[in-house]
Amino acid sequence: MTEIKRDVPLIYLIAGEPSGDQLGARLMAALKSETDGNIRFAGIGGERMSAEGLESLFPISEISVMGLAEVLPHIPNILKRIKQTKDHVLKTKPSALVTIDAPGFSLKVSKGLKGKSIPLIHYVAPSVWAWKPKRAEKISKYLDHLLTLLPFEPPYFEKHGLETTFVGHPVLEGQQLAGVHRDQICAELSLDASAPIMTVLPGSRRGEVSRLGPVFKDTVTELVKTLPNLQCVIPTVKNVRPVIDELTESWPTPVRVIEGVAGKHKAFKCSDVALAASGTVALELAVDHVPTVVAYKVAPVTAFLAKFLLKIKYASLANILLDREVQPELIQEKCNVPNLVAHLSSLFHDKGKRAEQINGYLEAVTMLKAGDDMPSIKAAKTVLSIIAKANH
Helix, strand or coil, rough: CCCCCCCCCCCEEEEHHHHHHHHHHHHHHHHHCCCCCCCCEEECCCHHHHHCCECCCCCCHHHCCHHHHHHHHHHHHHHHHHHHHHHHHHHCCCCCEEEEEHHHHHHHHHHHHCCCCCCEEEEECCCCCCCCCHHHHHHHCCCCCCCCCCCCCCHHHHHHCEEEEECCHHHCCCCCCCCCCCCHHHHHCCCCCCCCEEEEEEEHHHHHHHHHHHHHHHHHHHHHHCCCCCCEEEEEEEHHHHHHHHCCCCCHHHHHHHHHHHHHHHHHHHCCCCEECHHHHHHHHHHHHCCCCECCCCCCHHHHHHHHHHCCCCCCCHHHCCCCCCCCEEEEEHHHHHHHHHHHHHHHCHHHHHHHHHHHHHHHHHHHCEEEEEEHHHHHHHHHHHHHHHCC
């Protein structure tokens, strides 16, 4: 256990979106474990953090807003909440402030608390390696410590004097089904384990599904011509379920739609191949060793601007980590039915291609580990050591 001098330290946590809420909940559980429960919490979080004992200052939904058009009407309230949060942090006098992702909100709070004798820790580095590299220097001026998910991130911030710790990626803590036989899971999902199964992931937002859904449907229609027994599983989230149900009404093959994290990993366990929108889910598929084709489409104007703003060769994190294309990426104009069918058919039929991709996954997943500790434990130990140092 990490020893600290204060009897019952208070950690102030801020998460501004569902993914941050999950990270925050795991961090809280790890902090309780590392201190035998000798810890207190305050701050802002969602359902998962509330379940770990956080009484949120206000509902996370008030700051979980994405997209310029969506944000604009909420700006007055968000500014009010930033001030309220800063005042609350000063009032509670925490042992440390840990902000989790959501930089548009959380980093404004941190910046306003510089010089107030509170260790300012941020969890999840801004993707300065992908775009806006100047952000590294800006946040280094007021943060005290940064916890990163990816192994190559620390140098971007350390060169500006910001102490940084690579703690590992949270996909390593996702729900795995080791020891559970595939046939058992297939039976649970009413799938034929002897016939080909494909997980289809057209996105977790309605806009993504509306762009990718039609081309994914046409791809499945073509695949069925050579894989007549093909079954599809679509993991989704509650708010997108109606769009998925409408999309799959006329698919030429059995489709099983599943909600929830546990359901998603069951789908992965059953699947021979996956067709996925670019995002964290592609990394989750790598952790679960599912041969995958990554696809994505954005509005033409966005794609045009991205050519000038983005500094990366790949979209998939597995490919970025390895600096080679392990997961085929079919982005924008390459995201078409003939290309998708060709790559998916290859993964279904070519054992060598499947093995090559899975071997790449093993290499990438190893790079996501920061020692023997799980990411949340490593993050908790780092937070507690920063508090201990501040108390000397």
